[in-house]
Amino acid sequence: MKMITECGLSIHDISRVQLDRDSKLPRFNMPLELGADLGLRLEGPARQRDRNILILDTESHRYDKTLSDISGMDIEAHGDEVGKIIKHVRDWLNANRAASVPVLPGATAIRADHDAYLRIVPDIIAELRLDPHDDLPHGDYLHVVELALPLIEQPAPDTPVAEDATG
Known part of the structure; x- marks a missing residue:
C-alpha cells in the first residue's frame, strides 16, 4: 500500500492466476493490489483520485470471467509476448510522463x-x-x-x- 500511495502511476498485470503446482491454488496478489489501487482512485483522499493505472492481461476480456467489476476499463492484452508487454508499458509511461521528462526510447x-x-x-x-x-x-x-x-x-x-x- 505504501508503494501504491507514493506514486501516481500503477501497473497491474492480472494475467498470472495459474494454479500453484504444490498447493493447486491460484495466487491473488495482483488482483488484490489492483483492488487496493482502484479503491484509492475511486474513494481515497483527493490526492489519490488522479491516479493513472495500466492494467494488463494475457487476453482481451478474459478478466470478464473473474473480475467483472473492472469491465469498461481499458485493459491491454499482451498474449504473454515480451515485446507486446514492453510496448504497452513504454507507450503508457510515455503518455503519462511529465512535460519536463524527455520522450522515452521506443x-x-x-x-x-x-x-x-x-x-x-x-x-x-x-x-x-x-x-x-x-x-x-x-x-x-x-x-x-x-x-x-x-x-x-x-x-x-x-x-x-x-x-x-x-x-
Whole structure:
C-alpha cells in the first residue's frame, strides 16, 4: 500500500492466476493490489483520485470471467509476448510522463536493452555467486540490475562515435 500511495502511476498485470503446482491454488496478489489501487482512485483522499493505472492481461476480456467489476476499463492484452508487454508499458509511461521528462526510447530500443540484459546477467549472477535470476530476492535483483545498467548503456564496440566540430 505504501508503494501504491507514493506514486501516481500503477501497473497491474492480472494475467498470472495459474494454479500453484504444490498447493493447486491460484495466487491473488495482483488482483488484490489492483483492488487496493482502484479503491484509492475511486474513494481515497483527493490526492489519490488522479491516479493513472495500466492494467494488463494475457487476453482481451478474459478478466470478464473473474473480475467483472473492472469491465469498461481499458485493459491491454499482451498474449504473454515480451515485446507486446514492453510496448504497452513504454507507450503508457510515455503518455503519462511529465512535460519536463524527455520522450522515452521506443519499444524496439527497450527490447534490445532487455535482450542485452538477459545476455549479461548470468555472468553478473555467477560472479556474485547468487541464486538463479528467477529466484533472486527483490534486493538482490535490484543490485544485479544496478550492475547491469552501465554495461547495457555503453555503446557497442562497432558503434562509431561522432567527432566534435574541431575534427
